[in-house]
Amino acid sequence: MAKANERSPDAMTADPDSRESRFMRSALSILAETGRTDFTVLEVVERSKTSLRSFYQHFTTKDELLLALIDTIMAESTKQWRKETDGLPATEAMKLLIDRICTPAETTKQDSINRGLTYYNDHLAETLPKEYSRVLSPLHQLIGEILERGKGEGTFRPDLQSETTAALIMQAVLGAMRLRSLGAELNGIPIDGAHIYDFCVRGLLP
Template sequence: MARPSERAAEADRADVKEDRVARFMRSALAILGETGRTDFTVLEVVERSKTSLRSFYQHFSTKDELLLALIDTIMTESTARWRTDTDTLPGPTALRALIERIAQPATSSTQDSINRGLTFYNDHLAESLPREYARVLAPLHQLIADILRRGIAEGTFRADVEVATTTVLIMQSLLGAMRLRSLGVELNGSPISAAHIYEFCVRGLRNPA
């Protein structure tokens, strides 16, 4: 059994590690907010965080791992808020509310830059770190699945909906529509809205009875 002094030392080391990881993620987020791009280098992150390359590579093997950790944090925190907002709503209303929250426009130019940078980087992470990226998306996947099951139990969604597959299709439709939102203006003269995405996703779910 570890002595109190040893436990305290371990806690201090954990705090230092957590602080450095947070500094790296804050630095990456600041660069994203300024540029809207993810082609910055590890050295830029290190310089911004006022640490060292050695310290960076003690926590992350690559820049991809850093950005994955950043997206993981954002997704976990956001999904927790979305679940709080939708847990007491009927299935269709909850699905609409979730889509509206995910698709809502950025409230500042900095947030818009962060959203654009991370949204387009998702495709790269899906290819370079597919298993880890799937883990990051798991909370959102679970939330959508829970909403579908609620709608089925209420009778507002069809009883024969295959929840696992439909959940993936809805999530991919939502995230894909956000990446291609600007094409709506170019192709049909109007942007793709949350209402459009919701109607597309819910059309095959409604119980005709």
């Protein structure tokens, strides 16, 4: 899951005072406190000091609200990652991108947000697959561009199918984030960005 930072509530939309933005900030606040996504629409409405009628004018379900929240976080994060990796050799860009995605949370609130949204991804993939794919498309595109850069440099295999490989890398990275603590239980070593990069890059090199 993309890192949700402390500034995310202030960048929910171009108009931070809009009702839609207030609902997303309220959901983010609840996530920061509980790390759970089983809150109700009524809790969001009460936190935002609005009304159920107003909520349903913007979102049909809680899933749509959380999808919009993840969409904003993912778009903002990918925009920043693109700036950081632009112009780097492909292997360096891929390593930096994976490190950024896997960076541990800096605060307990941030950790709660990341944990809650990460485990909600599977639910959204089942209930809103087309919309969820659109949310992930900026990250998928960025990985694909880095792969194409590596093929042009001669660093990565020329026969790579960039779009398919980008999807596999993206899912491997996002899925492996859940193994950070489990890895320590299985073999005594927490799984981090370096492990994930080493695993992914082996299939890219000639």
